[in-house]
Amino acid sequence: MTDDTLDELGYYLLAGAGGEGPATLMDEARRGEQLGFGTAFISERWNVKEASSLVGAACAVTSRMRIATAATNHNTRHPLITASWATTMHRLSGGRFTLGIGRGIGAIYGAFGIPAVTTAQMEDFAQVMRRLWHGELIFNxxxxxxxxPVLFLDPDFDEDIRLAIVAFGPQTLALGGRAFDDVILHTYFTPETLQRCVKTVKDAAEQAGRDPDSVRVWSCFATVGDHLPEELRLKKTVARLATYLQGYGDLMVTTNDWDPAVLQRFREDEVVTSIPGGIDHKATAAQIEHIATLLPDEWLAPAATGSAQQCVERIRKEFDYGADALIMHGATPDELAPIVEEYRRT
Structure with missing residues (x-):
């Protein structure tokens, strides 16, 4: 294991839909720590990516690297369950756990009969968590x-557990600055969008009387080097962006000031409409090649692609645009290894 930790770099365990399944998480966690990543992130999907199980496994097989959810949702567990889970992971890991939440997708909540998430709920959640972690007995x-009526864990608790939020729109970004320790952005944000997001977070932190530098803004940056086979690269770039457009394309287009007519053509395309589920999980190689013709180069440009050197050069620009830290998104530690090596070298 390297002693030269790259605190400013993170990656996702079980990137995307989960790869070969949850059993690969332990090896990915060990390998990421060996490479020197500062944080391993875990996203939650309601299949075989239940967050609390995966966090426990990742904490158990690592000793230095921070483990963070990015994200789970506050509205799918009772607040006492979430608070005690976070405290358990905090102590089990020696203080390496970050609890990260997100707003989620309203249409999915509606289909499953789960109330939609509001900004006010997430702010209230953050305040309640911190009170519980510091031993407070909350009445009514x-x-x-x-x-x-009562929320309570243990009067002896005095835990400083980091809170993170995955943010997209201005309200959530500002909330991150006011009440959270880490703000994780979305992939395929243009440089202009990244700069605007960073400013929103830092301004909100300052207005709340916090040190803006105490809130870390993470660029979540697709990192797909050309040492990978072309078919896999297309799946990790074209198919991944296309899946986001399936789920919340209007938000992506509005946030990046992209042409909505392109999104409409994408949605009406016969190949796109024929795919029964997420494109990154269900589409064939031929279908992904076709979808690549529907997406402008500028939409795929906010990513680290090409040689390891080119990837590192583009990654470093994200820091120039204002990011405090960066997630190398969408690839396993082994797939990222040549890029991490080049990052260290330069």
Missing amino acids: HDGPLGTY
């Missing part, structure tokens, strides 16, 4: 998070 809580 009645706020956006819900109504609870």
Whole structure:
């Protein structure tokens, strides 16, 4: 294991839909720590990517690297369950756990009968978590998070656990600056979008009386070197962006000031409409090649692609644009190894 930790770099365990399944997580966690990554992130999907199980496994097989959810949702577990899970992971890992939440997708919540998430709920959640982690007995809580006669963990608790939020729009970004320790952005944000997001977070932190430098803004940056086979590269870039467009294309287009007519043509395309599920998980290689013709180069440009040297040069520009840290997104540690080596070398 390297002693030269790259605290400013992170990656996702079980990137995308989960690769070969959850059992690969342990090897990915060990390998990421060997490479020197500062943080391993875990996203939650309601299949075989249940966050608390994966976090426990990742913490158990690592000793130095931070483990963070990015994200789970506050509205799918009782707040006491979430608070005690975070405290357990905090102590199990020796203080290496970050609890990261996100807003999620309203249409999915509606289909499953789960109430939609609001900004006020997430802010209330952050405040309640910090109170519980510091041993407070909360009586008659009645706020956006819900109504609870009693919320309580342990009077001896005095835990400083990092809170993160995955942010897209201006309200969530500002909330991150006010109440969270880490703000994780979305992939395929243009340089202009990244700069605007960083400013929103830092300004909100300052207005809340916090040190703006105490809130870390993470660029989540697709990192796909040309040492990988072309078919796999297309899946990790074209198919991944196309899947985002399936789920929340209007938000992506509005955020980046892209042409909505392109999104409409994408949605109406016969190949796109024929795919029964997420494109990155269900589409064939031929279908992905066709979808590549529907997406402008500028939409795929905010990514680290090409040789390891070219990837590193583009990654470093994200820091120039204002990011405090960067997630090498969409690839396994072994796939990222040549790029990490080049990053260290230069």
